Amino acid sequence: MDVSRPYHKGVTSTDLTAEPDDRAGWVLAEQGWAYPSRFTVRTEMDGFTVAMLVLIADHGPQVSVLQVEHPIMGMGAPITQKILRKIPIERLVNAGITLVRRPAEIVNAEHGWYQVEGVEGLYGGRPVREGRGSQTDDERLARVAAIYKQAVLEGRPPVLAVKDELPCSRSHAGRLVAQARKAGRLPATAPGRASTVPAEELHSVAKD
Helix, strand or coil: CCCCHHHCCCCCEEEEEEEECCCCCEEEEECCEEEECEEEEEEEECCEEEEEEEEEECCEEEEEEEEEECCCHHHCCCCCHHHHHCCCHHHHHHHHHHHHCEEEEEEECCCCEEEECCCCCCEECCCCCCCCCCCCCHHHHHHHHHHHHHHHHHCCCHHHHHHHHCCCCHHHHHHHHHHHHHCCCCCCCCCCCCCCCCHHHHHHHHHC
């Protein structure tokens, strides 16, 4: 998941919690991890209570409900547009994902069944491609390339940025970067070295 830079001076959150919704199923999003299809994130931010309902969609988590309130209602500070702009939605969702995801194991690839650690029963229902042979859709590769270029601009390790912002494992992030490079969305590079993104592309990323 891409963490938007405009939120880096947002309000301060404390005591963040996240848990699967009562109606949640489990989604095998990548090799070895499963995510609840619905989960809630709650935190306190500068005196306000923030709660979100997050749904796992085809292309990642999406916030479907955002609730902000002051614990003492009308006696507290008002909720203004300025306050809402400071809520780091993407960062809170990222933090919530790390709390709710669980290890998962494919038990029958032919039928698409997998088991989630600590959860009774089997999930799935369609064939699961095991190993490294499956390809990634073009929209996801475009996202990987954008995260990679932004990390290069900021001087951060780009593969680790992909790992943290999607999120996914370190090895999976490396494979996604390799696929993005093969698809022409990232320039070629020597093994062990990050791509050098052309100056005009960095300028475009910086403006975004």
